Amino acid sequence: MSGKAWGGVFDQPTDARVEKFTESISFDHRLAAVDIRGSQAHARMLSSVGLISAEECSQIVETLEKIGAEIERGQMEWTTELEDIHMHIESSLIARIGDVGRKLHTARSRNDQVATDLKLYLRDAIKVLDGLLHELQKAFVDRCRTDADVVLPGFTHLQRAQPVMAGHYWLAYCEKFQRDRERLADCLKRVNILPLGAAALAGTSLRIDRWESARLLGFDDVAANSLDVSSDRDFLAEAIFCMSLIAVHLSGWAEEWILWCTTEFGFLKLPDTYTTGSSIMPQKRNPDVLELIRGKSARVIGDVQQILVLLKGLPLAYNRDLQEDKLAFFDAFDTVRACLEIAPGIASRAMLQVETINARLEEGFLDATTLMEYLINKGVPMRTAHEVVGKLVRSCESKKCRLVDLPLPELQQACNQIQADVSEFLGVENVVCRLSSFGCGGRLAVAERVTVWRERLSL
Ligand code: ARG
Numbered sequence: 001m002s003g004k005a006w007g008g009v010f011d012q013p014t015d016a017r018v019e020k021f022t023e024s025i026s027f028d029h030r031l032a033a034v035d036i037r038g039s040q041a042h043a044r045m046l047s048s049v050g051l052i053s054a055e056e057c058s059q060i061v062e063t064l065e066k067i068g069a070e071i072e073r074g075q076m077e078w079t080t081e082l083e084d085i086h087m088h089i090e091s092s093l094i095a096r097i098g099d100v101g102r103k104l105h106t107a108r109s110r111n112d113q114v115a116t117d118l119k120l121y122l123r124d125a126i127k128v129l130d131g132l133l134h135e136l137q138k139a140f141v142d143r144c145r146t147d148a149d150v151v152l153p154g155f156t157h158l159q160r161a162q163p164v165m166a167g168h169y170w171l172a173y174c175e176k177f178q179r180d181r182e183r184l185a186d187c188l189k190r191v192n193i194l195p196l197g198a199a200a201l202a203g204t205s206l207r208i209d210r211w212e213s214a215r216l217l218g219f220d221d222v223a224a225n226s227l228d229v230s231s232d233r234d235f236l237a238e239a240i241f242c243m244s245l246i247a248v249h250l251s252g253w254a255e256e257w258i259l260w261c262t263t264e265f266g267f268l269k270l271p272d273t274y275t276t277g278s279s280i281m282p283q284k285r286n287p288d289v290l291e292l293i294r295g296k297s298a299r300v301i302g303d304v305q306q307i308l309v310l311l312k313g314l315p316l317a318y319n320r321d322l323q324e325d326k327l328a329f330f331d332a333f334d335t336v337r338a339c340l341e342i343a344p345g346i347a348s349r350a351m352l353q354v355e356t357i358n359a360r361l362e363e364g365f366l367d368a369t370t371l372m373e374y375l376i377n378k379g380v381p382m383r384t385a386h387e388v389v390g391k392l393v394r395s396c397e398s399k400k401c402r403l404v405d406l407p408l409p410e411l412q413q414a415c416n417q418i419q420a421d422v423s424e425f426l427g428v429e430n431v432v433c434r435l436s437s438f439g440c441g442g443r444l445a446v447a448e449r450v451t452v453w454r455e456r457l458s459l
Pocket of ligand 1: 028110
């Protein structure tokens with residue numbers, strides 16, 4: 001029965017079309033290195049409990065090492081006849097060391113094997129993503145050095161709202177990416193529970209030591225229900241969700257900077273190295289990289305849907321549907337990784353167009369809320385203060401002037417609590433000097449936060 005591991009019960013070979021349809025080697029070959037790591041640990045565990053001898057164990061471990069090196073050099077040929085990476089590695093082992101190799105799969109099923117492989121792979125993937133997020137945070141915090149004194153108009157509904165220090169803006173993204181890192185770290189807790197030893201679904205009658213496997217592979221604990229863990233992919237769904245949220249964060253940022261690069265905004269200029277031209281319009285500098293970061297988030301969001309729909313309605317325990325989990329996972333990981341690799345370059349090189357920003361900074365009544373707060377401090381009820389300032393803004397609009405341009409008598413006519421000191425509350429600079437609540441975008445508070453972030457990222 002060719003090289004099939006289940007040949008015993010069959011008397012007819014698999015239809016070639018079925019082989020092609022059911023294979024996963026075309027995409028799960030990426031698990032080769034972790035599959036070998038897992039198998040080596042499994043062999044060591046088998047030897048520690050006496051299910052194989054120490055000699056057999058070293059033969060298996062060493063041969064697996066060689067197979068791994070060959071795969072890494074691209075010397076292993078993949079064939080759909082061997083279905084997946086697990087079968088490829090095991091049959092290569094058996095081809096080399098015969099009966100000893102035939103012992104490796106003792107007390108193991110591909111079900112607990114592939115779940116373990118995925119967790120090992122994901123553990124590394126999380127480390128990679130965490131490192132990249134850290135780099136991106138550093139790029140943002142570093143902006144605080146050069147652009148420390150710049151004041152930006154803050155927006156809600158994309159309408160001018162209140163001013164904030166530029167540092168507040170850079171750090172806002174650091175916070176988002178910090179949550180992304182914490183989410184991944186939390187996900188890791190559930191990744192670090194060992195499936196190996198669950199075997200197909202029911203565990204095994206052989207006397208294995210799952211804690212030894214966990215120790216060897218660096219898992220924190222051993223899964224306590226074989227039926228559950230042999231088919232559990234919650235950890236993968238969680239991880240893909242974490243990645244999709246990273247993609248969503250990147251997408252919002254990209255969209256913002258695409259807007260900021262327009263002539264209409266003019267807040268940012270991208271370096272030539274991060275823009276592309278047009279084949280017909282000679283003047284164009286297009287933010288394609290940012291557009292693709294925005295666009296690629298669609299794929300990752302799609303991957304979350306894919307894994308959830310894949311898992312929906314699956315009866316316990318393993319079902320072959322699960323083989324498709326890797327497609328969603330690898331796509332999400334590759335996509336988010338690529339975006340995170342390119343993002344710091346843009347984050348640190350995009351040039352803030354301070355002159356353009358400053359030229360219109362006093363437009364849009366960014367000081368209106370602070371004027372309202374001035375009135376509140378004078379004892380005016382908030383709703384009344386809101387109305388007074390609203391009316392003053394309307395008067396400015398008809399006169400085409402700023403709040404600071406209104407003569408004191410007119411201000412006092414609107415509200416007799418207003419005194420000459422009101423001038424210290426108007427204008428963008430006064431506002432950023434007065435914003436003082438914890439976590440606000442004011443000058444002093446932001447300077448403190450920049451220090452906190454520098455220390456946190458050891459910059
Ligand atoms: N290639 C399979 C997968 O990725 C491995 C597990 C196969 N298990 C089975 N019972 N057929 O899910």
